Amino acid sequence: MSNERPWLAHYPAGVPAQIDINAYASVAAVLDEAFERFSGRPAFSNFGTALTYAEIDAASRQFAGYLTGVLKLAKGDRVAIMMPNVLQYPIALFGALRAGLVVVNTNPMYTARELKHQLEDSGAKAIVVLDNFAATLQEVVAETKVKHIVTTGIGDLLGFPKSLVYNFVVKHVQKMVPAYSLPQAVRFRDALSQGASHALPSVELTHDDIAFLQYTGGTTGVAKGAMLTHGNMIANMLQASAWIGASAKPGEEVIITALPLYHIFSLTANGLVFMRLGGLNWLITNPRDMPKFVKELKQSGFTAMTGVNTLFNGLLNTPGFAEVDFSKVHLTLGGGMAVQRAVAERWKKVTGVTLAEAYGLTETSPAVCINPLDIPDYNSSIGLPIPSTDVAIWSEEGQPLPIGEVGELMVRGPQVMKGYWQRPDETAKVLEPSGWLHTGDIARMDERGYVYIVDRKKDMILVSGFNVYPNEVEDIIMQHPGVAEVAAVGVQDEHSGEVVKLFVVRKDPSLTVEQIKEFARENLTGYKRPKVIEFRDSLPKTNVGKILRRELRDEKKASA
Structure with a gap:
C-alpha cells in the first residue's frame, strides 16, 4: 500500500509530495535565518512583555556563551529545561541548541521520582529550573550527574518594575514557590551577563546530531528518551510548513502558545514552524486559569492556535470566550489526543474557524497526518499523511492490509526518531529494520488516503x-x-x-x-x-x- 500513496491525489493545492530536508543543516541554521530576517519583529510575548527576534537572538547567544564558555559544556552534552511557557524558555532552548547541546525537555509538574529518573537516564549535566519547581530538584539533584543549576523567577524578564511585582506576588501572595535551598545555583540573569563576554561557539551540526531527548512512554512503565535529531526536527518543521503553506503570512502571524513548549506538539508547531515564519508566539503560562486565558486572547489579535481537545472544550465553556475577536484567525489545530465531534462543531459555530485535527507522536517529531486546513467541517479523520511521509495499516502478523481494513498504524519518514536513548531493546520493539515505526494506534485508511484512528491498542x-x-x-x-x-x-x-x-x-x-x-x-x-x-x-x-x-x-x- 505504501507505494500507492492514494493521499497525494487529495492534497490541498500547492502542497508538495516531498520536502527538501537539505534546506537547512540544523535547527540552529533555522534560528539564524529567522533572527536575521525578522530582527525587528516581536518573537515571544508573556504577561504583557514582548521580546523581538533581535532580543531573543542576543539573549540566546549569551546563554550559549554561558553554557560553553563558563560551564565548559561540550557538543552533545545534555541540558535539562524545567519551565512552563515563560520568556526564559525560548532563550534557554535556543541557547542550548546553538551551542550544539542536547535539550532534555522536563515537565515542571514531575514528582521527585520522575525527575530523578529523567535526569539520571539522560545524564544531564545542567538544568534550568523555575523557582516554583526548584524544591523538587533539591530533593534529587545529589543523586544525579547534574553539576550546574540555573534558577529563575517567573517575572525575571518582564522588565522593571513589573518583574519585581510578579515575582513578589507569585512567591508571597499566591505562595507558589515552596522554600528551597540550592546554594550552588546561578540566577538566569547572572548567567546571561556572564555569558555575554563569550562568543557564540562555532559548532558543526549535521542532521544526525541529536537535538532533543524527548521523554515519552511513562504510561507504559518507565519513561524513555526519544532521540530527535536536527534532521528529524527540520523535516517535521518543513512538512508542517508546507502543509499550512499559503494560508500563513511571513511576519504577520500571532500564534497562541498555550500548550507547553516542552511538549513536542507545541515545540515543533509553535516554536519552530512559526519562528521560521517570523510569527509572534503569545505564551500562556497557565492555561488552566481559563478566565485569564480568555482575557489574553482578547488582547492578542491572534491568527492561529494549537491545542488539545480539553483546552478547546474548556475555552468554549468559559464565560467571555464567545466575545473574543476571531476575525483574523485562519488556523486552529487540535492534536495530542482525539478531537471530539461535539467540541469541533461547537468550536466552528462560535469562532467560524474549522478545528482541524492532526495526529502525531513524540517519536515522529511529532506530525504524521494533518487534515487539509480548508475542510468545511469536522470529518472525524486525523487527515492525510504529510509530505515525505508513508503510512500503512498492518495486521497483527506484520502484513500491509487493504484499504478500509482495521489494523496497526505504521509510519515511515524523515521525522521518525533515531531510536530510544540507550534502549536498543525498546527501540527494536517499535522500529522495524525497514524504517517503519509501530505507533500502537489502531486505525483504518479510506480510498482517498484519509486515516481514521480507531483507538490506542492498550485502551x-x-x-x-x-x-x-x-x-x-x-x-x-x-x-x-x-x-x-x-x-x-x-x-x-x-x-x-x-x-x-x-x-x-x-x-x-x-x-x-x-x-x-x-x-x-x-x-x-x-x-x-x-x-x-x-x-x-x-x-x-x-x-x-x-x-x-x-x-x-x-x-x-x-x-x-
Missing part, C-alpha cells in the same frame, strides 16, 4: 470478544448536552470479560445515570453501551490536558 476494551474503542463511546456521550467531560475504560466482568465503565463530569448538575444510559441506548449498539457510570468533579489529566484513562483503570484495579 481497547474487549466485551464478549467484541472490540470496543473508548474514543467512539466518549465521542457519542460527549454529544449529550449535560456532559462536560467523559472517559471510558474497561472493567472486569464475570459474564463478558470486560464491560464499559464511564467517568462523567457533569455540565448539567441534574444529569442522571439513567439519562446517560438512555442516550447510549439510542446511539450505541448493545455491547458498546456503558454498564457502569460514575460521576466525578474532575478527571485525571496529563500536563497538556490529555485525559488519563490509565489512571482511572488502575484505580479500579486497586479497589477491586
Whole structure:
C-alpha cells in the first residue's frame, strides 16, 4: 500500500509530495535565518512583555556563551529545561541548541521520582529550573550527574518594575514557590551577563546530531528518551510548513502558545514552524486559569492556535470566550489526543474557524497526518499523511492490509526518531529494520488516503470478544448536552470479560445515570453501551490536558 500513496491525489493545492530536508543543516541554521530576517519583529510575548527576534537572538547567544564558555559544556552534552511557557524558555532552548547541546525537555509538574529518573537516564549535566519547581530538584539533584543549576523567577524578564511585582506576588501572595535551598545555583540573569563576554561557539551540526531527548512512554512503565535529531526536527518543521503553506503570512502571524513548549506538539508547531515564519508566539503560562486565558486572547489579535481537545472544550465553556475577536484567525489545530465531534462543531459555530485535527507522536517529531486546513467541517479523520511521509495499516502478523481494513498504524519518514536513548531493546520493539515505526494506534485508511484512528491498542476494551474503542463511546456521550467531560475504560466482568465503565463530569448538575444510559441506548449498539457510570468533579489529566484513562483503570484495579 505504501507505494500507492492514494493521499497525494487529495492534497490541498500547492502542497508538495516531498520536502527538501537539505534546506537547512540544523535547527540552529533555522534560528539564524529567522533572527536575521525578522530582527525587528516581536518573537515571544508573556504577561504583557514582548521580546523581538533581535532580543531573543542576543539573549540566546549569551546563554550559549554561558553554557560553553563558563560551564565548559561540550557538543552533545545534555541540558535539562524545567519551565512552563515563560520568556526564559525560548532563550534557554535556543541557547542550548546553538551551542550544539542536547535539550532534555522536563515537565515542571514531575514528582521527585520522575525527575530523578529523567535526569539520571539522560545524564544531564545542567538544568534550568523555575523557582516554583526548584524544591523538587533539591530533593534529587545529589543523586544525579547534574553539576550546574540555573534558577529563575517567573517575572525575571518582564522588565522593571513589573518583574519585581510578579515575582513578589507569585512567591508571597499566591505562595507558589515552596522554600528551597540550592546554594550552588546561578540566577538566569547572572548567567546571561556572564555569558555575554563569550562568543557564540562555532559548532558543526549535521542532521544526525541529536537535538532533543524527548521523554515519552511513562504510561507504559518507565519513561524513555526519544532521540530527535536536527534532521528529524527540520523535516517535521518543513512538512508542517508546507502543509499550512499559503494560508500563513511571513511576519504577520500571532500564534497562541498555550500548550507547553516542552511538549513536542507545541515545540515543533509553535516554536519552530512559526519562528521560521517570523510569527509572534503569545505564551500562556497557565492555561488552566481559563478566565485569564480568555482575557489574553482578547488582547492578542491572534491568527492561529494549537491545542488539545480539553483546552478547546474548556475555552468554549468559559464565560467571555464567545466575545473574543476571531476575525483574523485562519488556523486552529487540535492534536495530542482525539478531537471530539461535539467540541469541533461547537468550536466552528462560535469562532467560524474549522478545528482541524492532526495526529502525531513524540517519536515522529511529532506530525504524521494533518487534515487539509480548508475542510468545511469536522470529518472525524486525523487527515492525510504529510509530505515525505508513508503510512500503512498492518495486521497483527506484520502484513500491509487493504484499504478500509482495521489494523496497526505504521509510519515511515524523515521525522521518525533515531531510536530510544540507550534502549536498543525498546527501540527494536517499535522500529522495524525497514524504517517503519509501530505507533500502537489502531486505525483504518479510506480510498482517498484519509486515516481514521480507531483507538490506542492498550485502551481497547474487549466485551464478549467484541472490540470496543473508548474514543467512539466518549465521542457519542460527549454529544449529550449535560456532559462536560467523559472517559471510558474497561472493567472486569464475570459474564463478558470486560464491560464499559464511564467517568462523567457533569455540565448539567441534574444529569442522571439513567439519562446517560438512555442516550447510549439510542446511539450505541448493545455491547458498546456503558454498564457502569460514575460521576466525578474532575478527571485525571496529563500536563497538556490529555485525559488519563490509565489512571482511572488502575484505580479500579486497586479497589477491586
